[in-house]
Amino acid sequence: MKYIEKYCKILIVKINMEVISPMFTGHLCFLTLSPMGRVSIQALVGTNVTLAVSHAGASQPEVMWFLGKLLVAKWTVGESSLPDAASGVLKAEQDGSLTFRNVSMIYNGTYTVEMNKIGEAKVSATFDLFIYDLIMNVSLHTDSDDAIEGEVKFSLYYSTIQGEAKEVQWLFNGLQIKDGSHYSISGKRLTIKQPSRNDTGRYTVLLTNPFSSEDHHRNITVLYGPDMPLLKVSPTKAVFVSGESLFLSCQADGEPAPSNTWTFNGESIPAFSPGTVSLTDVKTNQSGVYTCLMINSRTNAALQRNITVIVYESPSGAPQCSVQTVPGGAALQFLCVWPGGAPAARVSFPSLSDAGGEGDYSITVQDIHKLNRQEIICTAEHPLRSTHCSVFPSAPVDFLAVVSTSVSADDQMMVLMVCSPEATPEALVFWMKSGERLQNDHKYQISTNTTQLRIRDFNASSADLDTYTCSAVNPLGNKTLHTTLTGPQISNSSVLSNEDGTEVTLTWDVPLTSVITGFDIQMKGPEFSQPDVNTADFHTIQIMPAFSRSAGISALDPKSTYYFRIIPKAGRTAGEQSENHRIGPAAELSVAAVAALSAGIPCGLLLLFILIGFIYCATQDRRYPVSRAVEKVVVSQSALNPHNLLRARLKTPADDRLQQPERADPVSSVDSSVRMTTAV
Structure with a gap:
């Protein structure tokens, strides 16, 4: 153990502790204490609270706890018996922590713990302990019974039976009050400087600490007035639309508030609430002047004011433009319709005439040829909105059947x-x-x-x-x-195989005027259920409807060869088939191809010898002497008969179909001519 501690003290100078700590698990090189910073702890009166610490690097250090500079507890960590402290309120823990049992307000303060070990540096930690009680029975009071507009001040203050607040907030109608020129907050008191009618409302004091929160409200009314009455329409609009709802309010500022009555065309309107009437689903016949009569119940003073309500009704939908042929076919009649509404909408065709009409207007035009493909606009005007519609008169354009x-x-x-x-x-x-x-x-x-x-x-x-x-x-x-109209036809077709060769997709096109009721998809090749059985003829594997332009075929053998085609049909009448599409591995040379190749090579050599013969004969006319060596060469070449040698390599005796027609006569004649020429 001593060796390890000594080794650690040497290595700590050279190597970061995080690197070597896994090598010596459980053996720290110096005394450490946690937590390392200042800790704030909040506790409720009557509960147990522990100022928890932990140490490492040394065994059984000495622990001392201080309240400020006053020693409150001292013991050695790990001892079986711990000292009593503070008449049973404080409890010393074996890990060095300090516990308060049934803590009371008197234990508020700052506590410091120190740990010592011979040969080690002293370590310490600091705790701020705050003890709170539950806040109960908050009350709000005022210095005077009434708040009057224009006075110097008006004050509110709070009191509690139990508990102290860590934080105090004052609110007016739910909004926090800030200390400033109009409000003054000091201790438990809120002062309103020169209160006005705007200070009438609900005042709230909110007291909080970490373990409880209590508030209390009080409504304060600032007396004033009466002032000039105010009439309002809600929502605030110059014009209302039929079917909407609105409120008429009549408020005369004053305390107490005056009573009021609404009338329309000499008849009283039931009030929705004091000073307010509600008009729902209004109609155009409810446009007019509304009167509010206000009376102060204490002074009997009366005031009367009027307000005008305008209700419009928009035409339904949107204006509709159209053009139609006048009987006889020589003129066009343009129509623009936007019915309903109050007042009626005005519609017109500005490019055709200056005139117009209300809600429904038409005009007949005789000179129509200049109107071809021209936009003819109808403007529609209503107090609620302006819009338009348009029509494009045009002759028939090119089209397809x-x-x-x-x-x-x-x-x-x-x-x-x-x-x-x-x-x-x-x-x-x-x-x-x-x-x-x-x-x-x-x-x-x-x-x-x-x-x-x-x-x-x-x-x-x-x-x-x-x-x-x-x-x-x-x-x-x-x-x-x-x-x-043409019979069933296919203009073109194609086939596409997937990478594995197990699926193919046939696609095709059809002329637009072809009469078709369906397609037969046909195949030739190995049967799906019996891949070893090859069908020699095409047979139908799918029947597709007339609108189809593709067909998918799966479960194919990638090692086999298939042929596909499409047959267009019109009822029972079949049209010309598509081309045959082949899918499968590359084909080997057929028997016919091998036979043709066997015959083609000798024929090529024969033509070459004929050409040489003609050239040689032409040179004999000059009568140059010919050496015997040349004669031997020519004769030996002829005797070899290269045509027969090449043909023998290509012929396959096992298959008589590869035998080519006998070509010995032409070759023999050429050889004879060559020999004769050489002899001369």
Whole structure:
């Protein structure tokens, strides 16, 4: 133990204690005391409170507790018996702490603990002990019975039966009062300097300490007046809207407050509260002058004042603008409607006329062509708000026909064609087929607004596949659209596989005028349930509705090859299939490809030898002597027959299908010519 302490004292100079402390757990090198700073402790009268300390670095140090400079307790830590102190109020703890039992107010003060150990430095800690009692029975008092406006001062003060406050707050109507020019706070007293009517209200004193909090209220009324009466409308508005609620208040300042009565058109109005009447869900007939009569009950003095209430009613909704064709089709009638309201709203078309109307106004315009695609604005004015609406007269613009197909329960196909041109006023649509006007009958049905044509019992392989024309007409112009219906078609298609090769997605497009009721998704390849079984023909694996443009197929074998295609259908009529899409690993050379390759290489060599022969023959016309060595070379090359050697490498005897047609004759003829030329 002594060795360890000596070793610690040497190392403490060189190394931070935090580094070596884990090496010598339980063996500190010097006496320490906790807490290290000044500690404030608050306690309630009659409770037990401990000034807790802990030490380390030395065993059984001597402990001394002081109140100020007065020694109140002394003992050695760890002794089995502890000394009595302060007639049983103080208790010495074995760890050096000091406990107060049933503490009373007389033990308030600052306490200091010191610990000594021979060979160690003295350590100490300081505690501020505050003892509080519960605050009870707070009362507020005044120096005089009445507070009068204009006097020098008015004072309030508080008293308690038990307990002292650590903090005192004065409040007026819930707001804290600050010491200043109007209020003076001293000890237990609050003084109001030169009180006024504004000081009338509720005064509160709030006393707090760490263990209790008590407050007390007192209402103080400052006497004054009476003053001139004040009339108010709540909420404060110049104009009220029908359906709103409001309050009329009539207050004559004075103490005591005067009584008052409200009248309207000579009739009394029941009061909601003294001086106030409530008008709920007001109507326009409640606009007018309201009178308040005020009487002081002590002096019988009377005052009368009037206030005017205005109630408006806004027109409902928003103004509506429209334009329509005048019978005969040569003019346009513009309408602007904003009904209701008090007073009535005024509406007009400033760009068409200076005139206007109240709530409902229309104007007919003969010269309409300059109005095409021009914004025609209707201004709407009302005392509550100003707004506007607008309309854009326009001739029909380019549009597209929308074609859809459906099948009834009895397997009859119906095609719906929709021509919805944008036009203002709305255009009238005429339908034709092959230049003839269509009318409603069993085959053709035209909607009430003429924008839709239904073709019943449609046959996708008959004369129903024809050109249909819809013409849209309004006074500002017309547009014609020709639409040729076609049988079921697919414009393009594609296939996309996932990374694992187990799922594919087919996508396709359809011409806008194609009559289609659905799609058959077909596949060729291994069966899903039996991957070892390969189907030689395409078969349908999914049936998709007419609006579909994609289909997903899963559970594929990534090591197998599949083929997919889409068949568009119109009822029972099938259209031209899409291209065949192949999914699977890269294909090996087919038997036909190998055979073609076997035949192609000899043919290439044959052409090369023919070219050499022609060149050689041309050189013989010069009659240059030819050496025997050259003759041997040429003959030996011919005897090798390179065509036959190459062909022999490519041929596979095991498969007769790889045998190519015999090409020996052409090759032999070339060889003979070569030999003959060489011999000459």
